[in-house]
Amino acid sequence: MTAVDTEALRSFVRAAELGQLQHAADELGVTQQAVSKRIATLERELAVRLFTRTARGVELTVDGQAFLPHARGIVSGVERAVAAVRPGSRALRIDVLGLRSAQAVVLHDYWRSHPGTDLDVVTLRVNDPRQAAAAVEAGDVDASFRTVTDPARLPRGLRMIHAFDSPSELLVGPKHPLASARTVTPAQLSGHRIWVPGIAPRSEWSEFYDQLATEFDLRVDAAGPHFGDEVLLDTLAESADVATLVGSRDRYIWPTNHDLRRIPLVDPVIAYPLALILPATGPHPGLRAVITHLESLPRVPEPAWRPAWWVGRRRGS
Incomplete structure (x- = not known):
C-alpha cells in the first residue's frame, strides 16, 4: 500500500x-x-x-x-x-561554552527565577563561533553565547547582541607569589606565566588572549593539550609559578587541600564581553525574557579593558 x-x-x-x-x-x-x-x-x-x-x-x-x-x-x-x-511550543535551546561556564551559571539563575521555563541548555562543542552561528541559522539551536568578532562574517539572517561582561580573576595555588594578594593589577602579572592550555585557533578567546597579552605585556602560555579542568587545577595547586585566568562566574570545584585562590583583576578590570547570537527575525518567544534577564545583570566596574573587537559596541547592540 x-x-x-x-x-x-x-x-x-x-x-x-x-x-x-x-x-x-x-x-x-x-x-x-x-x-x-x-x-x-x-x-x-x-x-x-x-x-x-x-x-x-x-x-x-x-x-x-x-x-x-x-x-x-x-x-x-x-x-x-x-x-x-514549533517555536513557542518546544523548549528554548541555547548553546553555551560549557555547563560550568559563566553563560550556564547565568542561565541557571534565570531558570531558578522562572522555574516554569522549558529550557534546554546545550553545548555544541565547536570552537569556531561561525559554526555556532551556522547552527543558529539552521535552527539547531535558538541562540548561542558566542561572538563572531568580524561582524561582516555574521550570516545576514542573524544578529548579535551584548549579553554581559565577565570580569576575569587570577586563579593560583598557595605557593604562587601572588597567592596572598586581595586584588591584582594586569601590570603585576607581567613576567608571570599564565597557563591557558588548549586555546583553539579561530576561536574568539584566542583573539582575546592575543590582544590581552599584547596590551599588558603578559606571558600567556597555551602550550600542551587541555586534559580537563581537574588536571589544570591539580597543576595550579602544586606550582609556585603557574597561574591561569578564569571568569568570575565560571564554576570550578577542587579538593579543599588544593587551597586555590581566586583573585580579582583590577585597575583595569579585564572584562570578557559575552555576546548572544540569535535570529534577526522570528526568534523563539522565550528569548525575550532571557534577554531582559541579561540586561538586568550588573555592569562591571570601570575602568575596564575589553578587546578591540568589542570596544565601541553599545550594550544591547
Whole structure:
C-alpha cells in the first residue's frame, strides 16, 4: 500500500468523531467536498469502506471501527512531532561554552527565577563561533553565547547582541607569589606565566588572549593539550609559578587541600564581553525574557579593558 495522506487521516478521524462530514469540514477549515474526496481516496488506498452514509450523517463500518484507533494515534503523533519543533511550543535551546561556564551559571539563575521555563541548555562543542552561528541559522539551536568578532562574517539572517561582561580573576595555588594578594593589577602579572592550555585557533578567546597579552605585556602560555579542568587545577595547586585566568562566574570545584585562590583583576578590570547570537527575525518567544534577564545583570566596574573587537559596541547592540 502506498503512503497514506496525513490530512486524509485527520479528515477521517474528525468525521468519525463528529458523525457528519460538514462538521468535520468546518473544524478543519475546508469544504465538505474536500473531506469527501480525502476519505474516498483513503478508502481506495485501503481497499475497504470506512463509512456508511445515513440520514443523520456517517457511521463507521466494521473496518472503520478497526481502523479508527490506529488513525487517531498517527494523527496525534504527527501533531506532537510538529509541536516539538514549533517555536513557542518546544523548549528554548541555547548553546553555551560549557555547563560550568559563566553563560550556564547565568542561565541557571534565570531558570531558578522562572522555574516554569522549558529550557534546554546545550553545548555544541565547536570552537569556531561561525559554526555556532551556522547552527543558529539552521535552527539547531535558538541562540548561542558566542561572538563572531568580524561582524561582516555574521550570516545576514542573524544578529548579535551584548549579553554581559565577565570580569576575569587570577586563579593560583598557595605557593604562587601572588597567592596572598586581595586584588591584582594586569601590570603585576607581567613576567608571570599564565597557563591557558588548549586555546583553539579561530576561536574568539584566542583573539582575546592575543590582544590581552599584547596590551599588558603578559606571558600567556597555551602550550600542551587541555586534559580537563581537574588536571589544570591539580597543576595550579602544586606550582609556585603557574597561574591561569578564569571568569568570575565560571564554576570550578577542587579538593579543599588544593587551597586555590581566586583573585580579582583590577585597575583595569579585564572584562570578557559575552555576546548572544540569535535570529534577526522570528526568534523563539522565550528569548525575550532571557534577554531582559541579561540586561538586568550588573555592569562591571570601570575602568575596564575589553578587546578591540568589542570596544565601541553599545550594550544591547
